[in-house]
Amino acid sequence: MKVLRPIKATDFAALRTIAEESGPGFTSLPVDDEKLQSKITRSEDSFKKPVDCPTDEGYLFVLEDFETKTILGTTAIEAAVGMDTPLYHYYKSKSVHHSKTLNVYNTVEVLTMCNDYTGATEICTLFLRPDFRKGLAGRFLSRSRFLFMADHQSRFSDTVIAEMRGVNDENGHSPFWEWLQDHFFSIDFPVADHLVGLGNKVFIAELMPKHPIYVNLLSEEAQSVIGHVHEKTKPALKLLEKEGFEHRGYVDLFDAGPTVECRMQNIRSIKESKEYPISIGEARGEVTFAISNQKLADFRATYTKQAIFDESKQELVVTPQVAEALELKNGDSVRFFEL
Numbered sequence: 001m002k003v004l005r006p007i008k009a010t011d012f013a014a015l016r017t018i019a020e021e022s023g024p025g026f027t028s029l030p031v032d033d034e035k036l037q038s039k040i041t042r043s044e045d046s047f048k049k050p051v052d053c054p055t056d057e058g059y060l061f062v063l064e065d066f067e068t069k070t071i072l073g074t075t076a077i078e079a080a081v082g083m084d085t086p087l088y089h090y091y092k093s094k095s096v097h098h099s100k101t102l103n104v105y106n107t108v109e110v111l112t113m114c115n116d117y118t119g120a121t122e123i124c125t126l127f128l129r130p131d132f133r134k135g136l137a138g139r140f141l142s143r144s145r146f147l148f149m150a151d152h153q154s155r156f157s158d159t160v161i162a163e164m165r166g167v168n169d170e171n172g173h174s175p176f177w178e179w180l181q182d183h184f185f186s187i188d189f190p191v192a193d194h195l196v197g198l199g200n201k202v203f204i205a206e207l208m209p210k211h212p213i214y215v216n217l218l219s220e221e222a223q224s225v226i227g228h229v230h231e232k233t234k235p236a237l238k239l240l241e242k243e244g245f246e247h248r249g250y251v252d253l254f255d256a257g258p259t260v261e262c263r264m265q266n267i268r269s270i271k272e273s274k275e276y277p278i279s280i281g282e283a284r285g286e287v288t289f290a291i292s293n294q295k296l297a298d299f300r301a302t303y304t305k306q307a308i309f310d311e312s313k314q315e316l317v318v319t320p321q322v323a324e325a326l327e328l329k330n331g332d333s334v335r336f337f338e339l
Contacts, residue, residue: 001066002137003325004144004301006047007040007074011062014071015040018127023170028076028125046079047297051155054079054121059148063128063141066302066325072132075141076125077148079155082118088208089114089250089259092215092226109215111226113208116250117259121149121157126236136339140290140303142239146269147292147301147335158264162240165233166257167225175221176256184209208253226256233257243268273337276309276316280330283308283317291316291336293326300326303339 007015015036019029029036039060046057057079063072081087090111097106123145128138149156168174215223227247229237237260244267245260252259264270275294285308292301306319316334318326328334 001302001304001321001325002063002072002140003066004061004063004075004141004299006297006299007043007060007062009040009044011071012037012040014062015074018071018074018129021129022127029074029127043076047299051079054119054155054157056080056084057155060125061145061148061299063137071129072137073128073141074125075127075145076123077145077156078122078124080119080157081122081161082115082120086115087117088253089117090213090253090256091116092249092251095212095214110212111215111251112212113210113253114250117159117161117261119157120159120161120261121264123160123162136288136303138235139239140339142236143243143269143337143339144290144292144301144303146243146267147273147290147337148299149264149267150270150273151292151294151335152296153264156264159261160245160264160267161259161261162245163252163259164237164240164257165230166252166255167228167230168255174255175219175225177254179219179222180208180254222256227251227258229257230255269337273335274309275333275335276314277331277333278323278328279310279313279315279317280320280323281317283319283322288339289316289336290339291318291322291326291334293328294333294335295327298327302326307336309336 019031019036022029042058043060046059049057051057059077060074061076062074065072091114092109092111094107095110126142128141166174240260243262245262247258247260250259251257283306285305288303288305289307290301290303291307293299302322302325304322306322308317310317316336
């Protein structure tokens, strides 16, 4: 059985391993001990903090094998991005050049730097270690965040976003960044990516072009990756699209990967989730349920077929093993949906 729970200080070594395995372009987990430790500490503080509106909280979770205690992956939620450190995007729009006198009408795409998502909630840092990418683990790791958000909605914004990893090769080379580097910067993509991961974004404001960029002036390679995701990110994007997330023209400054968004109340997993008490007993169903204990600092979630929804009794029957993993007793309330 696999259990999602808040990260704790003793998970540092596992988190560092995940940071190393995630590779270039995974900005939210830099291979930096001090930064990783601060993420753990900030997360522990966020889970303990009394909150009635989102500010600068960050909730970091790990997926753990309940029997072996092996950490299989991680995922996170940023309550309100851009409040402390600016969050930059490019917004892709169209500019019309029209001359009635010359009978010329041209439409060109432009990229304009903006901070439009300031204050939005971001789901991020989703990474499942390669050896465990089978079955429903990846889908659960993505959708389980919505169980937590549904039970603690006052902690999050109405707008939820996800920045998707853009196109870069195994050496961390980004076609989009290489064009920017040639014209405005003197550092390569892995260095810039690492600086952002450390929270050092001053250079963006200092060196990024101050005016909109005409897309047709970029190299063909740079143009071809705008709004596209890394090959390994395609499954994660498809999952979010099924949840109702859409790309509305915002892309990352460095690799031009798309940012997708959805209103909290329109997220499929939140809309379809149910709240009922549990009854502990024998349960072997055909449907796999994602189930959470609805707690905060002691949040636990898992996915299992050892659960049956008894509609006549208005309760979810779970086995003793599931109840133990979720730290629940008979009659406790849970939130769940079909995975």
